[in-house]
Amino acid sequence: MKANEIRAMSAEELQKKLAELKDELFHLRFQLAINQLDNPHKITEVKRDIARVLTVINGAKNA
Numbered sequence: 001m002k003a004n005e006i007r008a009m010s011a012e013e014l015q016k017k018l019a020e021l022k023d024e025l026f027h028l029r030f031q032l033a034i035n036q037l038d039n040p041h042k043i044t045e046v047k048r049d050i051a052r053v054l055t056v057i058n059g060a061k062n063a
Contacts, residue, residue, distance in 0.1 A: 001049045006056050014057050021050045 009017065025046045031037040 001052065003052055003056075006052050009056075011057070011060065014053055014060075018050065018053045018057070021046055021053065025050065 006014070006017075025043065028037060028043050028046060032040065032043065037043075
């Protein structure tokens with residue numbers, strides 16, 4: 001997910017996206033634990049997307 005796409009979202013959409021990403025990360029970690037994860041790099045991608053969303057949310061609060 002690109003930073004520009006995230007910045008274009010409303011506050012409500014950002015909260016919804018954050019919840020989806022956290023849920024996805026949970027499922028990826030679960031798959032990793034039971035050795036069913038095909039692409040371990042996906043965990044890193046999701047973590048970075050979460051960080052991007054949180055950065056935009058926190059930037060909006062401070063502005």
